[in-house]
Amino acid sequence: MPVLDLTASSVDLTRTICDIPSVSGDETPLADAIFAAVDGLDHLEVTRHGDTIVARTNLGRAQRVAIAGHIDTVPINGNVPTRDVDVDGQPFIWGRGTVDMKAGVAVQLKLAAELTDPRVDITWMWYDHEEVAAELNGLTRLAASRPDLFEADFAILGEPSNGQVEGGCNGNLRAIVRTSGVRAHSARAWIGENAIHKAAPILARLAEYRPREVEVEGLVYREGLNAVRIGGGIAGNVIPDACEVEVNYRFAPSKDGAAAEAHIRDVLAGFDVEIVDLAEGARPGLDAPLAQEFVAAVGAVPQPKYGWTDVARFSAMGVPAVNYGPGDPHLAHHDEERVPLSQIEDVERGLRAWLTGA
Incomplete structure (x- = not known):
């Protein structure tokens, strides 16, 4: 089993964690290593639920903060193991998961290992299967x-945010739009009906769609509606x-799931639409006192x-939450995924200072 040395620097830990492959569905080796590393720490009460590990302080503080991060990644594409690279004179760690979100x-x-006497109680959560369907x-x-x-009372997700605070999040909906036809030999195409050709209006509507920018509590969210996959046909000579x-x-988080579904069905009216995945967004939550205090403390x-x-998820449970982690979100899932060492150190410094009141 891989071993995590929590006395190592957060930069070295990033290298070690990223070098343990944990594509969604294959998180167990990394989950085992995390559990082994934190289970023996006297100041933490550790619970394991499948490949999700929760470690909590119970110091009787007046407030509790949840700090969470997912341990899975999208599929590897020749970018593990990690390596050190230099970009414009700045050192980076390159490799799958460095940004999304193993540095966090x-x-x-x-x-979690070092803060034995934080000023708030902390619930640390490391969990699996974030990069796949919500269920x-x-x-x-x-x-x-x-x-x-x-x-x-407040939650922080270590998602990549360039070391800044990103409030709330967009909602996410996936739908399958189907067309049907009549199968025939392609030499006698007039006998059949081409289902792929019937999908052309779907693609045209999506290409012509102009997504909105929506202001929610002072932050402007950009929406998007796109075809991400298309399939049809069984052979090169069959309609x-x-x-x-x-x-x-x-x-945008101003819209709930029902409104998002209604919008999709309106845009694609006349077609067979099946909603296959739906996760509502979250409003910024920056009006919560702890959130304002955190933003001020890290200077974001x-x-x-x-x-x-x-x-x-936290917002839906009544817990205001923000994103705060190292890494450029534009490089998440990218084959050139890489995180600057300075951001790892800055995020550690910011969280440590706020959690200890230093």
Whole structure:
């Protein structure tokens, strides 16, 4: 089993964690290593639920903060193991997971081990299956069986935010849009009906769609509606009788799931639309006193989070939450994923100072 040395620097921990492959569905080796590293720490009460690990202080503080990070990544594409690179004179760690979001997890593990007397009680959460459908998410399963573990006054997700604070997040909807036809030999195409050709109006509507920019509590969220996958046909000489277009809609947190679904069905009226995944967004939550205190302490200017993150889950449970972690969100899932060493150190410094009151 891989071993994590929590006395190492957060930079070195980032390298170690990223070199343990943990594509969604294969998180167990990393979860085992995290559990082994924190289970023996006297100041933490540790719970394991599948490949999700929760470690809590119980010091009787007046307030509790949840700090969470997912341990899975999107598929590897020749970018593990990590390596050190230099970009414009700045040192980076390159490799899958460095941005999304193992550098953030490394910072959290380092602080979880060292902060034995924080000024607030802390619930550390490291969870699996974030990069796939919402129903598989480790926090989804944990919330169903142990909702008490989510009790907090404020939450921080270590999602990449360039070391700044990103409030709330867009919602995320995926839909399958289907067309049907009649199968026939392609030499006699007039006998059949081409289902792929029937999908052309779907693509035209999506290409012509102009996404909105929506201001929510002072932050401007950018929406997006795109075809992300298309499939149909069975052979090179057969007119296809079925075609599917997968559509992804990122919607501002001013809109709930029902409104997002209604919008998709309106845009794609006349077609067979099946909603296959829906996760509502989260409003910024920056009006909470602890959130304002945190933003001031780390010297950040809040920005919106365009991608969906589990701040939405905490928000839905009544816990205001923000994103704060090292790494450029534009490099998340990118084959050139890389994180600057300085951001790892800055985020550790900011969290440590706020959690200790230093």
